[in-house]
Amino acid sequence: MMNHNDIHSTVITLIERVAQEQALSIHSVETHHAITDDLGFTSLDVATLAALLELEFDVDPFANNMAVITEIRTVQDIIGLYTKCLNFSTDSTEDDQAIEEVESSRIERRKQRRSRSS
Numbered sequence: 001m002m003n004h005n006d007i008h009s010t011v012i013t014l015i016e017r018v019a020q021e022q023a024l025s026i027h028s029v030e031t032h033h034a035i036t037d038d039l040g041f042t043s044l045d046v047a048t049l050a051a052l053l054e055l056e057f058d059v060d061p062f063a064n065n066m067a068v069i070t071e072i073r074t075v076q077d078i079i080g081l082y083t084k085c086l087n088f089s090t091d092s093t094e095d096d097q098a099i100e101e102v103e104s105s106r107i108e109r110r111k112q113r114r115s116r117s118s
Contacts, residue, residue: 001055002086004079014052018045031076039075046072053082058110061085094118 011095012029019026024040035041041049052068054060059082061067067081 004083007052007057007082007086007116008079010056011053011082014049014077015039017077018052021048029075031074031079033075034073035075035078036073049078053078057082057084058087085110 008031015035017025018024018041019029022042022045024045026039031041033039035046035049038116039047046069053067059083061084062069066085066089066102072078
């Protein structure tokens with residue numbers, strides 16, 4: 001299980017990677033930064049980041065209605081979302097069902113990637 005620091009550093013690294021690929025002038029990435037307003041990401045940049053995060057963490061919280069991408073505003077929102085998705089530290093039945101859906105989705109995506117690469 002990844003800890004919060006691992007998730008934090010991975011998210012920051014991927015944000016910096018997208019920014020560099022898009023030639024965005026970012027001096028540093030802080031958790032309070034707004035993805036579009038402070039960092040200058042376009043909707044395409046956000047989609048690229050979401051795809052990279054899915055590949056890195058092997059989970060897509062947006063496909064399982066754990067989050068709505070338009071509600072993610074800051075770097076901290078992203079870190080918090082993936083921390084929640086990857087660590088599943090809840091007790092409620094509703095959250096347990098969401099977790100099962102995420103896990104099923106992760107397994108299915110792995111199978112699909114393996115079959116495409118074969």
